[in-house]
Amino acid sequence: MKLAKSLVAVAALAGAFSQPAAAGESPFGWIYTADVQPPGTRQFQQWVDVQTKQTLGDYTNVRLRSEMEFGITSKYQTGIYLNSRYINAYQNQMDGTTAGPNTDIPDNFDPTSRYKLSRFESVSWENVYQISNPLVDPIGLALYVEPTWGPRNKELEFKLILQKNFFDDRLIWATNLVTALENNKRGSRVEKATEVDFLTGLSYRFTNNWSAGFEARNHREFTGYGYGVANHSAWFLGPNLHYATKNWWVTVAWRQQLPLASGFQDDQKAVISNSRIYGDEHTRNQFMLKVGVPF
Template sequence: MLLSSQRVATATVIGLALLSRSAVAGESPMGWIYTAEVAPPGTREFEQWVDVQTKQTRGDYTNVRLRSELEFGITSKYQTAIYLNSRFIRAYRNQMDGTTAGPNTDIPDTFDPTSRYKMSRVESVSWENIYQLSNPLVDPVGLAVYVEPSWGRRNKELEFKLILQKNFLDDRVIWATNLSTALENNKRGSDVEKATELDLLTGVSYRFMNNWSAGIEVRNHREFTGYGYGVANHSAWFLGPNVHYATKGWWLTAAWRSQMPWASGFQDDQKEVISGGRIYGDEHTRNQFVLKLGVPF
């Protein structure tokens, strides 16, 4: 009898928690930070990401990545998604020495480095998997693990995340932290570049009125040559705000982060592309923006 009462009480708590957030189930309240909540079983959602990097030390540089996602809730603990990733780049004499290059440009060996560069392509397909170990709505801390392989003709990646989430003030404040690492295999002209990335992201989102949330996000990115953490390349920091709106029929998130003047280069070629404390070259830009739209179906 006692066990049955405990089960009823637990089910009631979970039900009330889910009802309190039913209008925003499946949403993504932050720009680049994942939360430990998963989509309810049997639900489906379409998401469109528009992720834009702009501005280096001079000239023109715009790097647009589109991610079109179909997301599925499989069980109360597991969700999965398929992404189609595309990229569009425009660059012109944006490097510190006045030449044309930049992140993801993949410029051919025969390219005139003083010319304008344009590139557009379907880049890869990604398979996202998130498994929830504890639920932030009913447990002291939410915890989830994330695995995402990506396959493309020129780009391959295997990414892992550890996702932590803590809610406060009746779930109106969400604090989430992601520890992420990725193994990359990318073609750059006639070369193949192997690298390992390590990211620490943390941020908060506060629901300040019905349907509306806002907050701030921090990222520390570190990159290493080859597979593993033996040869460090650089470290870069980013900071910026996010804003989120959600209804039962759709949700929208916008975020911006700016590179802080705290970059470190650990190799000579990395030190050479640091200006004003920020790292550029083929690594990063001054600004990054993301807009995400989610529609259940």
């Protein structure tokens, strides 16, 4: 909760500099909107995505994403992400051992010891094509494709982005339907998985420059490539807060895992506690800080 207060404080400091909103701003923590960068424009974004707390011990997982985004045409934008990660875990599993999402623990690691990881992870290539514009059409629609390459992680992600604006664009309702094929090295093992995410949320501009709302997520994972072998399902919900000026913007968000998890395999059922799933899958809390600077 100290981290949540710190992120909100960062956004609150922005209130001293009230100016018109920036193009290409992102009012949501994890949900994408259907608008695209105008042709010939650029934007830098820095993401700090933090997962914390499992059933026991200590667990902090920080993913950093640094992106340069480019508007190519009135319908297409592209961008490059540089992804890195920091993890600090100690006896955070239900049995008192050390593990958790993205830990990638070596086979010879003492499972009762503290584990730390800090490394550059991968490069992602964002591609967004807008089919309809949420500012002028009844509903905004965009297609998103993002391949990711790294020495230990590879992923191909697809998004269908829907956006509907209300009340002269003060209220934004955005929904993302996401699927991704993953290939990850975990020690000496290679894990292949297919993920499906449904994300939806609202953001309301309640005064000049300031917006607030909430985001919901249902995550489902399948073993291997395809949707034949269900692995688990988890639900998340939390608020977001956004501030934008002409020259920069900042968004903070928090979502918490709800006690609605389901495990469809024995190993997944074994890491569910109080109806929340942990193990190598999820945490109790997730925080996001995003800062954008258009050029």
